[in-house]
Amino acid sequence: MVISLSAARLWQPPVCRTAVMLVWAGLAGSVCAEPLSFDDALTLAVRETPALRAESAQIDAARQAAIPAGALPDPKLALGIDNLPIEGPDRFSLGSEPMTMQRIGVMQEFPNDAKRGARVDAARGRVALSEAQTRITRLAVLRETAVAWIARDAVERQLDRIDALDSENRLFDAAVRARIAGGKGSALDAVASRQEAAMIDARRDELTARRQQAIAALKRWVGPRAAAPLKGAAPEWPIARDTLEHALHGHPELAIFDPKGRVLDAEVAEAKADKKPDWALELAYAKRGSQFGDMAMVQVSFELPLFAAHRQDPKIAAKLAERMGLDAEREAVLREHAAMLEADFAEYQRLVSAVKRQRDVLLPLADEKADLALASWRGGKGELVDLVMARRERIDAELTAIALEGARRQMAARLHYAYSDPGPGGGMEMPAESSKDGRTVLYWYDPMVPTQKFDKPGKSPFMDMELVPKYADEGGDASTVSINPGVSQNLGVRLATVTRAPLDSSVTATGIVDFNERDVAIVQARTGGFVERVARLAPNDVIDSGAFIAELLVPEWAALQEEYLALKALGEPALEQAALARMRLGGMPEGLIREVAASGRIRNRIAITAPRGGVIQSLDVRAGMTLMAGQTLARINGIGTVWLDVAVPESQAGAVRVGQSADAVFAAFPGKPVQGRVTALLPALNDAARALRVRVELPNKDGRLRPGLSAQVSLTGSGGESALRVPTEAVIRTGRRALVIVAEAEGRYRPVEVVLGPESGNDTVILSGLDEGQRIVASGQFLIDSEASLQGIVARGSESAASIAPLALHEADAVINEVSDAYVTLSHGPFKTLSMPGMTMEFALARPELAKGLKPGDRVRAGVRETDDGLVVEKLDKTGGAK
Helix, strand or coil: CCCCCCHHHHCCCCCCCCHHHHHHCCCCHHHHHCCECHHHHHHHHHHHCHHHHHHHHHHHHHHHHHCCCCCCCCCEEEEEEECCCCCCCCCCCCCCCCCCEEEEEEEEEECCHHHHHHHHHHHHHHHHHHHHHHHHHHHHHHHHHHHHHHHHHHHHHHHHHHHHHHHHHHHHHHHHHHHHHCCCCCHHHHHHHHHHHHHHHHHHHHHHHHHHHHHHHHHHHHHHHHHCCECCCCCCCCCCHHHHHHHHHHCHHHHCHHHHHHHHHHHHHHHHHCCCCCEEEEEEEEECCCCCCCEEEEEEEECCCCCCCCCHHHHHHHHHHHHHHHHHHHHHHHHHHHHHHHHHHHHHHHHHHHHHHHHHHHHHHHHHHHHHHHHHHHCCCCCHHHHHHHHHHHHHHHHHHHHHHHHHHHHHHHHHHHHCCCCCCCCCCCCCEECCCCCEEEEEEECCEEEEEECCCCECCCCCCECEEEECCCCCCCCCEECCHHHHHHHCCEEEECEEEECCCCEEEEEEEEECCCCEEEEEECCCEEEEEECCCCCCCEECCCCEEEEEECHHHHHHHHHHHHHHHHCCHHHHHHHHHHHHHCCCCHHHHHHHHHHCCCCCEEEEECCCCEEEEEECCCCCCEECCCEEEEEEECCCEEEEEEEEEHHHHHHCCCCCEEEEEECCCCCCCEEEEEEEEEEEEECCCCEEEEEEEEECCCCCCCCCCEEEEEEECCCCCEEEEEEHHHCEECCCCEEEEEECHHHEEEEEEEEEEEEECCEEEEEECCCCCCEEEEECHHHHHHHHHHCCCCCECCHHHHCCCCCCCEEEEEEEEEECCCEEEEEECCEHHHCECCEEEEEEECCHHHHCCCCCCCEEEEEEEEECCEEEEEEEEEEECCC
């Protein structure tokens, strides 16, 4: 079974641990009742953490302390006795002396306004300082809670996957036993599975300890619910460098310097206010003896800061120095956090790359390796041990992916909670010209070279004669030639009609019987083994299907069967099916596989039987011999059908089609023809006979048709196929094209280019160029064609002929001897594509402009084309000056 890996699977919410796991971990089983989500953990941490409760109390204290900060000092009550005599007869008497008074008074101090304002600012600053400190603590709690929750989530996911290693180790143990049973393993291999089991237990213990540590860390923040099973996943926070750098100055540990600065600024202001005098007001009432009158007192007092240089100024300087130190401290903390941000973001980027590499490259490669190992093992090429190791590597890759993803999320949480305070959550036609008699001239031409047309009169460049005009009204049609009926009769012109009739496609030829090479069975040993016994058979014996040939002992089958039985016991259906496929690929027949599956016992002997009846063409097996995998034991050729190799003459090859019926008459069986059909037209002709080799398949139910017999074969076409036909003698073949002269009304004849098909008797099939019912010239057509050439009439081409690509130019280097607008004499090198040696000769120019700018002695690259009138120069590229 191939375990596919995806990001969704790695990060699905974990289910509650089993009760056994919880008891083993020392946790209460009731925690499964209330799973702990990421948001729940943050909410609990904010609500339950003692440090935040303490910080909240500090804020309340600072706020309460700020209430009286700007108030006046409490008034003072003064009680006393003034001028009490302590000697004489009236000592200690309150009423005998006029100066003795019992006094009661109230005094109120009035600090200056600057001092009172500074004290208010300082109190408010301390409140803000407490709030800033609370934000630091709150973010620290959120950060550490998030990190602890993510750490526990990652380790629990790893524990979920570590159990798969136990299953793989049991599979590995089964593979080792199978190798030993198959003679491929050693006793040392048996120790490997126990070693691996111990290593898995060690990894599980390590992960369990890490899980307990994560629970302990989480418990510090959320309390007893830290042991509850987790649900959901941590959110994905957007981590962008620009955003983090922008938020750096708002880091809580930097933001705290603002309220600290406010407090110090207020203390500086208060120190400066000490240089301003405070004042006080005192009211008093004095009672004297009864014989004396009572008295009242009003008193105002002022502070005199006369020695500021030694008292107030040092205090001011101290506070200012403390304020400057605070700025330097803030700069130091800013640099520290900037460096931490660089390092943390670099680590985050590394983890992002590592996670992406693990998911997009290493995990798919591990999956592919496991799939290939399974396919190789299923295909009988690999070992089960290799498959187990590949599956184990895939699980290790999954564990690594989980660990890397957990580390990435933890780093993302640290960055996120350090810089924000979140909640939980065509051609040219020549112009017509009139002659002196008013007739319209189409063009001028040389009667000796009628295909070359000129747009004005003059001397022919070919012959010492004047060009002849071609009139528009001449013959009514420029593409026909007009011949007097009497002249036609004297010339012996005979006409025929284009007809459409079925083709006679019957072909008679000779054939030789041969084996049907498609009806061959090769008996091979699909795996190495030993021949125990062999049937009494020899080459050319005829045997039936299922006949016994030999019995083999195959030791490798024991290992395959041992693997299958071990995997069947493990209860993994996918691997069990793969083991079945592996046994099939090992050459085990289905009956033997079913017997092993039913009995659970090893069977490593097999009887080799003939898969089909026929003739043993080769038998290469003897008792006691050792067989290699793929070694051929016998070749059996079926004789239910045979092939007839028929040689069809080349001239009749076009009439043969695959699927045609064939009647074969054998000299050995007179009067008993055998019917078959054409199954193939072989690609190569018989070089000696110049004949097409046709393969006919014949039934041979009674086996009387033996290879080597000869037969007379008649191949019959499907019938009903019709085509246009003309007498073969009506076709004019120039070597480059085929022409037919079409007879029209009033003694007019038109040369038409046609595309020829096969010959059928005395007729030739016309594929294109003519229509059924047209009258054509069957005799005397060569004279009419000559007359058409003299008049410059060019045969009308058929659509198929027109679609043929122009012939390529044949090129050679040459030197010009003479040149004119129509001809050029060249001393040329060999035209290799024409197999034409170098020589000096005259060529016609396809266009007069080719000679422009050329003179005798110039070296050129000449290109010529074959035409009905010989070689015509169509290219003259100058390559050098006069030689």
